[in-house]
Amino acid sequence: MHYIQLYSRFILIYLKTRLEYRFAFFMDILIQIITFFVMFLGLWIMLNHFQTIRGWTFYEVLFLYNLNILSHGISGMFFMSPMRQLEAMVQNGEFDGILTRPINPLPLLIFKQFQHAYIGHVLLGIGSLILCINKLNLELSGLNIVMLILVLIGATLIQSAIMIMTGCVSFWFVKATSLSNTIIYDLRRFLNYPLSIYNKFIQFLLTFVIPYGFINFYPSLLFLNKEGEVLFTASFQYGTLIVGLLLYMLSITIWSVAVNKYQSTGS
Amino acid sequence: MSLISVNNLTKQFQRPIRQEGFTGAVKDLFHRQYEYKTAVNDISFQINQGEIVGYLGPNGAGKSTTIKMMVGILVPTAGSVTVNELIPYKNRKIHAKNIGVVFGQRTQLWWDIPVTESLLLMKYMYKIPNDQYRKNIELFSDILDLHEFKNTAVRQLSLGQRMRADLCAALLHDPKILFLDEPTIGLDVVVKEKIREFIKEINKVRQTTVVLTTHDMDDVEKLCSRVIVIDHGQIMYDGNISHLKDKYGSDEIITIEPEHNHDLISLRDKLLSLNVMDTKIKDLKLQITYNKGDINSMQILSKIMSESSIIDFTIQPCEIDEVIRRMYTENSLKGKLKI
Numbered sequence: 001m002h003y004i005q006l007y008s009r010f011i012l013i014y015l016k017t018r019l020e021y022r023f024a025f026f027m028d029i030l031i032q033i034i035t036f037f038v039m040f041l042g043l044w045i046m047l048n049h050f051q052t053i054r055g056w057t058f059y060e061v062l063f064l065y066n067l068n069i070l071s072h073g074i075s076g077m078f079f080m081s082p083m084r085q086l087e088a089m090v091q092n093g094e095f096d097g098i099l100t101r102p103i104n105p106l107p108l109l110i111f112k113q114f115q116h117a118y119i120g121h122v123l124l125g126i127g128s129l130i131l132c133i134n135k136l137n138l139e140l141s142g143l144n145i146v147m148l149i150l151v152l153i154g155a156t157l158i159q160s161a162i163m164i165m166t167g168c169v170s171f172w173f174v175k176a177t178s179l180s181n182t183i184i185y186d187l188r189r190f191l192n193y194p195l196s197i198y199n200k201f202i203q204f205l206l207t208f209v210i211p212y213g214f215i216n217f218y219p220s221l222l223f224l225n226k227e228g229e230v231l232f233t234a235s236f237q238y239g240t241l242i243v244g245l246l247l248y249m250l251s252i253t254i255w256s257v258a259v260n261k262y263q264s265t266g267s
Numbered sequence: 268m269s270l271i272s273v274n275n276l277t278k279q280f281q282r283p284i285r286q287e288g289f290t291g292a293v294k295d296l297f298h299r300q301y302e303y304k305t306a307v308n309d310i311s312f313q314i315n316q317g318e319i320v321g322y323l324g325p326n327g328a329g330k331s332t333t334i335k336m337m338v339g340i341l342v343p344t345a346g347s348v349t350v351n352e353l354i355p356y357k358n359r360k361i362h363a364k365n366i367g368v369v370f371g372q373r374t375q376l377w378w379d380i381p382v383t384e385s386l387l388l389m390k391y392m393y394k395i396p397n398d399q400y401r402k403n404i405e406l407f408s409d410i411l412d413l414h415e416f417k418n419t420a421v422r423q424l425s426l427g428q429r430m431r432a433d434l435c436a437a438l439l440h441d442p443k444i445l446f447l448d449e450p451t452i453g454l455d456v457v458v459k460e461k462i463r464e465f466i467k468e469i470n471k472v473r474q475t476t477v478v479l480t481t482h483d484m485d486d487v488e489k490l491c492s493r494v495i496v497i498d499h500g501q502i503m504y505d506g507n508i509s510h511l512k513d514k515y516g517s518d519e520i521i522t523i524e525p526e527h528n529h530d531l532i533s534l535r536d537k538l539l540s541l542n543v544m545d546t547k548i549k550d551l552k553l554q555i556t557y558n559k560g561d562i563n564s565m566q567i568l569s570k571i572m573s574e575s576s577i578i579d580f581t582i583q584p585c586e587i588d589e590v591i592r593r594m595y596t597e598n599s600l601k602g603k604l605k606i
């Protein structure tokens with residue numbers, strides 16, 4: 001309860017300082033939306049050309065894409081800035097201040113650094129997800145809605161956990177940003193298309209090593225009734241929330257070990 | 268049980284040794300080599316409620332490192348710290364409510380927002396009740412003169428203003444203990460004085476225990492009832508300030524520039540009759556080192572002025588670093604003599 005109150009205070013201040021530069025604030029969101037549309041267009045052109053990608057239609061691929069973008073957007077609002085800044089904060093000793101407050105360091109970092117640019121992500125993600133559900137005639141039963149929400153929670157947890165873990169690397173090595181870029185951006189790009197189109201190595205990697213597959217591919221099989229696409233085992237379709245929770249717990253454990261590794265700076 | 272209890276505390280930093288060139292970088296990746304730096308080496312002390320303790324030592328002595336272990340930022344390599352019966356790094360959240368922390372080099376306030384908003388944030392973060400908050404803000408703003416810049420964004424404050432705001436922020440939640448790492452660094456005399464007054468007042472009224480590091484002898488003289496001196500991570504002295512000064516710290520240096528260079532030698536000879544410790548001629552100036560207990564500056568100056576005319580003179584008071592250096596050389600000499 002205290003945390004919610006406190007967070008609303010921080011958000012208020014954040015918005016106040018950001019809205020001083022109103023133009024920049026809305027530009028950030030607009031740029032995100034434009035980036036999204038460019039991607040959308042690319043996908044549309046390609047699928048117009050080929051009709052389907054291994055049996056996945058345009059709206060099915062878009063559905064896949066949306067689960068990724070929406071969960072990335074939600075976790076990005078909270079975790080992206082803190083984890084990006086972490087490397088610098090650890091190197092210049094600014095992290096000192098975080099450790100002398102009566103709030104856990106991770107929430108405090110999140111409170112201090114909201115990222116509004118992802119609002120665009122989230123809004124568009126929701127909008128086009130609704131579009132997909134419509135076009136694909138997915139049944140909106142109570143059960144399906146609950147399932148979708150649980151999948152989104154699980155997917156957001158996976159995205160967040162991976163951001164936290166890549167952030168933790170800063171406590172051991174300098175120059176962690178390039179690693180986190182590779183994992184958060186380059187590797188995640190595979191999620192734009194169904195996992196089944198890639199070779200076995202990529203499939204294995206994105207299922208067991210960095211379980212990105214659970215963000216969108218596996219749960220999509222469930223919603224889109226793609227029985228023919230099963231990889232490894234069919235039960236993975238139900239795995240998103242469990243994988244999300246486990247991975248998040250793992251990331252928190254690594255985080256607390258990492259914080260105690262913090263060496264501060266000499267000046 | 269003392270409020271702060273430090274026992275055989277040691278901190279060793281690990282620094283990767285980087286190898287040169289591309290092959291070096293690749294080697295680093297697979298086989299990292301480290302060097303170790305012992306910043307704090309097996310120190311122990313106890314501090315009781317209500318004390319103001321100066322934690323002193325030359326650059327790189329290990330002062331900040333010790334403070335960082337006491338506030339819970341760093342995890343000790345060996346030994347232990349207990350503050351108010353808590354182990355700081357294990358109980359960061361509760362510990363944070365018991366302490367106030369100010370680093371002179373770095374602000375703890377929010378960079379982009381006005382001071383008042385930053386302070387308000389402290390209220391919510393520390394769950395400070397309304398009337399306590401109001402009372403403290405009023406009191407602190409008066410002593411520290413915060414009124415003139417309370418609506419300014421922190422990044423626009425001068426160093427002195429920022430320090431005062433930082434001090435206020437660190438004390439709003441009525442902490443039992445205040446840790447200050449070089450609180451007067453880079454400040455002018457007036458602000459320094461204001462800050463010292465404030466610290467003294469808080470200590471007197473609230474019985475707040477204060478641990479501070481500084482390189483300014485005036486801070487120590489005006490504030491500290493007790494000093495702990497460390498060098499190379501080890502305790503050199505722990506006791507009251509007057510004893511330390513009597514023993515090592517009452518030397519001052521007067522530097523004189525006579526009008527006529529040929530007076531230098533004769534002046535020096537004349538001074539030999541006085542009870543001074545050392546005289547030196549350097550860059551056409553005469554440097555006289557004396558002990559304040561034996562003779563005062565007026566006696567020396569009047570003797571000189573009766574003998575010749577001078578253009579300029581300066582008096583260099585005893586610096587804490589100088590005291591420590593002297594103490595160190597003396598101790599290491601003693602060590603050598605024993606062998």
Ligand SMILES: Nc1ncnc2c1ncn2[C@@H]1O[C@H](COP(=O)(O)OP(=O)(O)OP(=O)(O)O)[C@@H](O)[C@H]1O
Pocket residue numbers: 263264265266267280281282304305306324325326327328329330331332333
């Ligand atoms: N984060 C760190 N990583 C590696 N070495 C460090 C680190 N912090 C401090 N040191 C080293 O430990 C020693 C003690 O540093 P510390 O900052 O405690 O000194 P200090 O007494 O506060 O000095 P100063 O008066 O200059 O502030 C120094 O040799 C310093 O180089």
Ligand SMILES: [Mg+2]
Pocket residue numbers: 267330331332448
């Ligand atoms: Mg220091």
